[in-house]
Amino acid sequence: MARSLDEELRALYGLPLEEFTAGRNELARRLKQDRDPRADEVAQLRKPTVPVWAVNQLARRDELGMRRLLAAAAALRKAQERALEGSGTAGLAKAHAEEREALRKLTERARSLLGEAGRPATDATLERISTTLAAAAVDESVRETLKAGRLDRELEPLGFDALAGMQAAPRPARAKETTVADRREQQAEERRRRELRGRARDLEREAREAERAADRAET
Incomplete structure (x- = not known):
C-alpha cells in the first residue's frame, strides 16, 4: 500500500458518510490481499453515526x-x-x-x-x-x-461528581491486618470523599447558574 494505515484510516473517516461502508470494505479487501493481519480489524470498524x-x-x-x-x-x-x-x-x-x-x-x-x-x-x-x-x-x-x-x-x-471520584480515589489496600490507625485513616478518607462529592454538587449548581446567566445576557 502506498499510504500508511493511519493515512488510509484518516481518509476513510473523511469520506461522505454514505461512502464509509464501501470505503471500509475496500480498504479491508486490499489489506487482506496484502496479507496484512489488520484486515479483519478494519473490516469490523463501525460506521459513524x-x-x-x-x-x-x-x-x-x-x-x-x-x-x-x-x-x-x-x-x-x-x-x-x-x-x-x-x-x-x-x-x-x-x-x-x-x-x-x-x-x-x-x-x-x-x-x-x-x-x-x-x-x-x-x-x-x-x-x-x-x-x-x-x-x-x-x-x-x-x-x-x-x-x-x-x-x-x-x-x-x-x-463534577466523576471528577470528585477521581480526585478522592481510595488508596490500594495493604496486605496486613487493619490497625486502629488504619481505620482512622479510612474514616478520614471517607469524610474527604463525602466533602468532595458535596463540593462537586455545589460547583455543578454554580456552573448551571452561570450558564443561565450567560443565556439571559445573550437575549
Missing part, C-alpha cells in the same frame, strides 16, 4: 475551532480541579464560559456542514454533536483521536 461523522468533519474543516475547544476544555478542567481541592472558584465561571463559547461555534459550524451534506441539522443531532465534542475534549484517551478526526462513537461528558 451522523453526529460522530460531523465531529470528524469539524476536525478537518475547522482546525482552529477545534484547537480553541481543546484549550478551553483543558483550562476548565484545571479550574474544576482547583475548586475541588479547595483552592477557590476564581476563574471557574470564565473558564466555563470560554468552553461553552468554543462549543457553540463548533456546533454552529457543524450545522453548516450537515446542510452542505444534505443532512438535517435537528436540535437533537446538534446536541449530540456538542455533547460528544465536550466529552472528547477532556478525555485523555480520545483527545488525539478527536484531533485526527477518527472518532467512531458518541461520548458522554464526565461531570
